[in-house]
Amino acid sequence: MLIKMIPEIGHFALVIALLMAIVQAVMPLLGAATRRPLWMAYGYPMATGQFLFVAIAYLCLTTSYMLDDFSVANVANNSNSLLPWYYKFSAVWGNHEGSVLLWSLMLAGWGYAASVFSKELPRDMVARVQSVMGMVCVGFLLFILMTSNPFERLLPNMPADGADLNPLLQDFGLIVHPPMLYMGYVGFSVVFAFAIAALLGGRLDAAWTRWARPWTNIAWAFLTVGIALGSWWAYYELGWGGWWFWDPVENASLLPWLTGTALVHSLAVTEKRGSFKSWTVLLAIATFSLSLLGTFLVRSGVLTSVHAFANDPFRGFFILMLLAITVTLSLLVFALRAPRVSHKVGFNWLSRDSLLLINNVLLVIMTVTVLLGTVYPLILDSLGLGKISVGPPYFNALFVPLTVVMCIFMGLGPLARWKSMSGKELWRKLWLAGAASLALGIAMPLVYGREWNLWVALGIISALWIVLSMVRDLFDKTRHASSFVAGLRKLSLSYWGMVLGHLGVAVTIVGVAVVSNYNIERNVRMSPGTTVEVAGYQFTMTELTNRRGPNFLADTSIIQVQRGEEGRSFVMRPEKRLYLATGMPMTQVALRPGFFRDLYVAMGEDLGDGSYAMRVQYKPFVRWLWLGGLLMAFGGLLAVIDKRYRRVSVRQPETARAQPAQEAPV
Template identity: 50%
Template sequence: MQAEFGQFLLVLAFFMSLALAVFPMVGSFTRHSFLLNSAKPLTYLIFASLFGSFLCLEYAFLIDDFSVTYVAQHSNSLLPVYYKITGVWGGHEGSFLLWVLILSGWMLAVAIKTQQFPLVRYARVLAVLGLISSGFVSFLLFTSNPFTRTLPFFPVDGADLNPLLQDFGMIFHPPMLYMGYVGFAVAFSFAIAALIEGKWDADWARLTRPWAIGAWSFLTGGIALGSWWAYYELGWGGWWFWDPSENASFMPWLAGTALIHSLAVTDKRDSFKRWTLALSLTTFSLSLLGTFIIRSGVLTSVHAFSNDPARGVFILAYIAVVIGVSLILFLFRSGKITRSVKFTVLSKDMFLLVNNILLLCAAFFVFFGTFYPLFAEAFGRKMSVGAPYFNAVFPWPMFILFAMLGVGPLLNWKQHDFSKLKSTLIKMGIVALICAIAATWMLGEFYLWVLGGLLLSLWIASSSFFFVMQSGKKSASVFEKIAAMSRASWGMVIAHIGVGVCLCGIVISSLHSVEKDLRIRTGQVVSVAGYQFELLKSEKVNGQNYIASRVSFNVSRDEEVIGILAPEKRFYLAGKQVMTEASIDAGIFRDIYISLGEPLDSSESVWGVRIYVKPFIRWIWMGAVFMALGGVIAALDRRFAKHKAKMAANVPSTDSPTVTSEPHPLAGNHSVSGKQSVTSN
């Protein structure tokens, strides 16, 4: 019965989402008290329904209910319990149920945390989120129902969870990635509500910023976890492959990075309003496009969930409606924005404007490389676009961006005196160049790209240091300057340092890694990049749902033992699939990585192996952690909380609005009759 109850809750969530999309929006124009106040309880009901539905599916996995088709396809009685729990999002239907559950969680957070908003704006934001939710839940019900049963004849045992997903990293990667994907729906809803209301001032940007930064932080963490998982689980020794599914999350990340910077300008300077509105719409649209890539089957990917054209058509139609309506609204309403703030070429405003342009150029290059094969095939020409294209075009806008990243934080708003900046830039340049040359020399073989990458990394780090030193009063000590910085400033500094650390890891690991394919027998010693590898033994081991050949290697350098690495070749019993499990000796400055090929004799005493030595590769993910952490710190800036407290003090409670013949006190710029006056900024 758990499947039927889960289905009932899913249907309930669909109708509650429709009600949330319609009633509060109608109430925002009619000023009907009951309709306006329906937004909050409907949001609670949607979350409760979807959470209950998700628990029903979890229970079906835990009790091995193989009469549920989705459970039979993605679980097995031998599967460890923790993988049964995470197996819920191991396939298309369950992962999308998690998607809509996370969306309802964001909606619940908005309903709780934005109660200080004017009631009309509050209702409209939740109504837009309700409309988004209704589209996603209808997609689940009509094309991707996870509760469909196979009756009366159902399998005795399940087909098993994809072995690639039977991994610790996949427990956290999808939920965190979805938190980022779906989180941008909040910024989108704020933008749509602002366009409907005709009010898009600094106050709107300040309220949107923490939500956008939070979504960006989650997406950063999700992408980093996915990169880390691909590195050690796929056995290829790489961390990024320009796979369509990787690009699906990378495009909204690039647009989201532009969005959080544009929101800062609108918040601080009451400028870039069109940019900010457009980026809010674009970022969420790219998130929807990523959903289409992963779940339609139009592009082949190792990470893709679905290959059902019906699902692709549904998602494409939904994307067309969302993008079309939001674009029309933007074109008709953004023309009301008349106020502009002047600034000079040498100013923080200008650098952030160029920052937005470069990030969107980079996103376009990724978009073009991802979808061009699809467009070409539509005209009868089959082709593929791989890593060479992306590696050739993508770095250029990013290198320019990194160079500007070292200058932008040091500039003033509106205009800056170059004579005051010149000495700082010279000092930064000298320090960065000397350190980059020294680091390049210490790495051994000279690569110009490594020198350039290190120079940019150190340039960004130097900029962060000088930014801290320029904070607070000139006479203040270092500790006083640090204490004077806001959380938003600290978040920026940490995130920018993360960019430098990540760039450092990318250029060094890409050009200084050593890779060798070898034939090695028991007792033989081979040397790779100064390390010695001795094959000690090969043995059979039994896991809970697999059997494996485990090959042990003794790793040493200069007769000093580093450790034992034991990669495996696993055979999964239920799905009859063979998987490679790499073994890694991880370190801050290098990874030693061994991946098994095939046994080359019947006794398994001779193996084909692939050995990597990857310097500084951990810095890639360490940099991503800094970026995500910086975002979290910035989102928790006290100024945002103080602004909400100020709104709460100035705005009456939204629980019992009074509708009178006069303009409603919580209705912002709206009159009771529904006629709205547009405030042009």
């Protein structure tokens, strides 16, 4: 009997979580405003309870999937009795309702973590952070209960079997990509909460940025990994061989990443120098708002994309209103409070401060560029002014030059001093790195053995400039130590995080430049006995076979691959699958990965007479794209574990904690 009530238990748990979120949103804020410790103390138990009950709801939905409870509409529409258990587990978030529930679980989890790891902070600050997190949770729990109930029943007319999970989603990428991406999206809510709490409490000082920096770096690292995994998934799953398509939904994840990158740097300046306070707060608001915008684009039905979830205008309207309320109230608080707690910190035009400011401006311009290219067609369409398509030519024409300019300042920044520096000193440090980058960048495309290409040379020059500048900075920081190793040991983890982050950018730029310009692709007709040569490799189809999977039938092509006349041979097996429940065909790509190149074979349509359309590709340095993303993410996580972020920078007596020194709390 209890098993049959699992969906009702999950729904009831969401209602309780909503009530606790409302208490969390109201009581701590009132307690901070009236200096009542008991009211402020409501935040921690409510955050804990909310996380617990949302977790119960999520566990109930997962159990319904694993038990094939097709009386639940969400399970019936997105699962099947033949679906392997691991895809049933990931199918929970492979649809709109389940993904929003996962989002809410992560949001509650971030709120709980912020409460647990902020106990040493001033009590009033923690109370305001918990209250803002509670407000955000109220919005999403209302969204679930009012528009996206994952526990809706089909009784009494339940189907005998489910409609099955979309074959595009029956892949390992679904298991890892959405959770990572959502962790990044939702993680920025904590930084947003700290920014609003700092404004309300009049505490826009270096202390709050030190408290917020670890949360920013963690969220940014998760989002970086999520975007890299999404690129990798699209690369091998869709059969096109591309790694980024400037799809509107892909852009939706890039937007908060760009402003989040600017926020990471802005927080560092605010903590170190006390400047960029307004920049930092506005970037925190913008990053979380762009996360909400991405949610709206994916779930409103305004986009047609393989990544989009929903096609329900009411859901889109609800998220749009949530976004409007968040942006309006945040900017109102900023307008009222920021001028009263800010002060100016001077610096010269040639300093680390100014270079970081320029980089942030460039990142914001890049964000606006992508945002306009993404939403402008939607605005025209909604106003009845016609349909237009903004594709890669627009984005590449604007984004690539901005990236090159940004790389120039990335190389200058680490070697510049705070506040002021002479041009002669900076030139003395960097002229050799600049000359070496230019010479090697021009020569490397020729050494690689391909036709010289301007864009490849420019990409390598930019990457080498970043790397060699970091090498010079390491030399400057270690040359006075007793030994090079001893000097390296004295460097902080946050510094090494910065080094890895910049190295990751350089590696990604090399991958983008080389694979975009030196990729070789051939679309051919192949049948058993046919041989095709691509980039010195011979691809020979030896036979066609059939096999049955757990829920699909597959035509498999056996491809014998050999390099040159005497090179080592190996076999690749691309497939064309037909999923039984939906009748949907899918391409299963065959990959031969390598550090410097991938071999990529995709099996297309049956052309008759035992022949198939085949796409054979040679993709140099493509793995560097994702390696760079992992290096960036690891750099962000490395900075988080720096020991200076595990202690409170400002300790105040208990009586002072309820009253910030700057001015009365709100």
